Amino acid sequence: MTEMVRKITLSRAVRIMQNLFPEEYNFYPRSWILPDEFQLFVAQVRMVKDGDPSWKPTFIVKPDSGCQGDGIYLIKDPSDIRLAGTLQSRPAVVQEYICKPLLIDKLKFDIRLYVLLKSLEPLEIYIAKDGLSRFCTEPYQEPHPRNLHHIFMHLTNYSLNIHSGNFVHSDSTSTGSKRTFSSILCRLSSKGVDIKKVWSDIISLVIKTVIALTPELRVFYQSDIPAGRPGPTCFQILGFDILLMKNLKPILLEVNANPSMRIEHEQELSPGVFENVPSLVDEEVKVAVIRDTLRLMDPFKKKRENHFPDIYMDRKHRFPPVSDRMSSLKLQLSKLSIVRSQQLGKPLASKEEPPDSDLASASAGGASPEGHLPSICLKQVFPKYAKQFNYLRLVDRMANLFIRFLGIKGTMKLGPTGFRTFIRNCKLSSGSLSMAAVDILYIDITRRWNSMTVVHQDSEIGPGLPWWHSG
Numbered sequence: 161m162t163e164m165v166r167k168i169t170l171s172r173a174v175r176i177m178q179n180l181f182p183e184e185y186n187f188y189p190r191s192w193i194l195p196d197e198f199q200l201f202v203a204q205v206r207m208v209k210d211g212d213p214s215w216k217p218t219f220i221v222k223p224d225s226g227c228q229g230d231g232i233y234l235i236k237d238p239s240d241i242r243l244a245g246t247l248q249s250r251p252a253v254v255q256e257y258i259c260k261p262l263l264i265d266k267l268k269f270d271i272r273l274y275v276l277l278k279s280l281e282p283l284e285i286y287i288a289k290d291g292l293s294r295f296c297t298e299p300y301q302e303p304h305p306r307n308l309h310h311i312f313m314h315l316t317n318y319s320l321n322i323h324s325g326n327f328v329h330s331d332s333t334s335t336g337s338k339r340t341f342s343s344i345l346c347r348l349s350s351k352g353v354d355i356k357k358v359w360s361d362i363i364s365l366v367i368k369t370v371i372a373l374t375p376e377l378r379v380f381y382q383s384d385i386p387a388g389r390p391g392p393t394c395f396q397i398l399g400f401d402i403l404l405m406k407n408l409k410p411i412l413l414e415v416n417a418n419p420s421m422r423i424e425h426e427q428e429l430s431p432g433v434f435e436n437v438p439s440l441v442d443e444e445v446k447v448a449v450i451r452d453t454l455r456l457m458d459p460f461k462k463k464r465e466n467h468f469p470d471i472y473m474d475r476k477h478r479f480p481p482v483s484d485r486m487s488s489l490k491l492q493l494s495k496l497s498i499v500r501s502q503q504l505g506k507p508l509a510s511k512e513e514p515p516d517s518d519l520a521s522a523s524a525g526g527a528s529p530e531g532h533l534p535s536i537c538l539k540q541v542f543p544k545y546a547k548q549f550n551y552l553r554l555v556d557r558m559a560n561l562f563i564r565f566l567g568i569k570g571t572m573k574l575g576p577t578g579f580r581t582f583i584r585n586c587k588l589s590s591g592s593l594s595m596a597a598v599d600i601l602y603i604d605i606t607r608r609w610n611s612m613t614v615v616h617q618d619s620e621i622g623p624g625l626p627w628w629h630s631g
């Protein structure tokens with residue numbers, strides 16, 4: 161997963177989908193991979209500028225392996241890219257900069273949403289109904305050569321803005337430099353914004369992004385956990401970073417495989433003296449995400465539901481069942497939440513629900529035996545809305561075919577024999593396509609793959625025919 165959501169891999173996965181479904185995937189800024197696509201970047205920008213001389217774009221350069229705003233800078237022209245030496249050693253993504261973000265209190269902000277990928281096969285996605293909004297600390301101005309280097313104006317990273325003198329730690333979840341997303345929605349709603357539509361667009365963005373990531377994930381997954389053998393049940397909590405444009409369209413910035421689950425922050429008590437203090441807003445959002453993830457992933461829940469009391473009892477006598485341990489954790493967490501809600505001066509039961517639209521009113525996963533616990537924050541969106549999105553799972557089906565014909569389980573590469581079997585089983589070899597022609601086709605695709613970029617050759621996959629070329 162970490163590999164899949166790196167900036168370059170994510171850009172490539174989304175681009176495959178953008179090529180197939182341009183309208184559906186226009187929530188991701190146009191991106192180029194550096195250094196490989198530098199010439200393409202220059203040529204495409206020149207072409208658009210020639211056609212429309214009034215176009216004055218800004219681009220954002222982000223190192224592939226960077227995080228927390230590290231190494232990011234803005235440019236007005238491709239010639240401003242700091243190519244000298246660095247890009248060879250540090251590949252990057254250059255991306256169209258969204259110049260007109262939605263502002264609140266004149267400040268740019270982004271949204272961190274937590275998404276649980278509960279299972280790959282079948283695909284199950286849950287979205288947390290509240291997230292974090294992280295604010296810049298300098299009033300926003302559209303990019304101009306004079307302000308491009310103002311990181312507190314353009315980058316919303318908490319890790320950067322915390323160092324600004326203007327950063328506001330707040331005891332409330334609806335003020336300060338880090339707030340709950342629900343407090344933003346509440347504010348927008350009071351101004352007449354259709355927040356059901358905003359939620360619905362965000363949910364679509366999340367589902368489409370996961371659909372873009374799953375084909376390659378499936379290939380990685382089968383090489384570690386071959387099909388048909390009982391393996392561990394994997395899940396992942398992903399952090400989606402989303403920007404709302406002025407016209408309220410959500411834009412995907414990036415996906416984090418290991419989102420921070422810290423619920424405290426550093427506070428400078430006196431110059432140079434720091435202390436970790438609880439962060440109310442982090443706690444409000446993150447505790448609920450972890451609690452619901454544990455609840456959903458509880459392996460004993462399924463066994464209980466499937467009426468296997470023997471296994472359950474057997475294990476129960478050997479060690480305390482996970483559910484018991486979880487119950488104790490849940491109790492602690494719910495106590496924590498109650499304390500917090502009392503501090504907030506509102507009962508948890510009245511905790512704000514996100515807007516319910518057709519798409520946004522996603523249901524929670526299954527009836528919960530722990531009905532006394534506070535409302536469930538993770539909402540199932542897939543397969544609940546599968547019907548609306550299944551037509552996008554074209555590459556997923558390609559990956560399934562690829563996996564099926566790999567031959568030896570646990571590999572990432574389709575060999576010549578597998579390719580032949582694929583052609584034969586799919587009845588693709590006919591009078592016009594002989595087996596000799598199939599072999600030549602295989603060699604041709606493999607050669608094209610091998611001559612591809614350093615970035616790909618360096619990846620874990622190594623030489624051979626990776627799944628995305630089998631199409």
Ligand code: ADP
Pocket residue numbers: 189220222226227228229230232255256257258259270314315316317401403413414
């Ligand atoms: P990192 O992993 O280093 O945090 P991000 O892709 O999240 O990298 O970018 C850092 C910040 O830069 C984002 O939080 C956002 O504020 C800003 N940003 C990133 N991409 C864009 C973009 N295409 N348009 C506008 N702002 C962006």
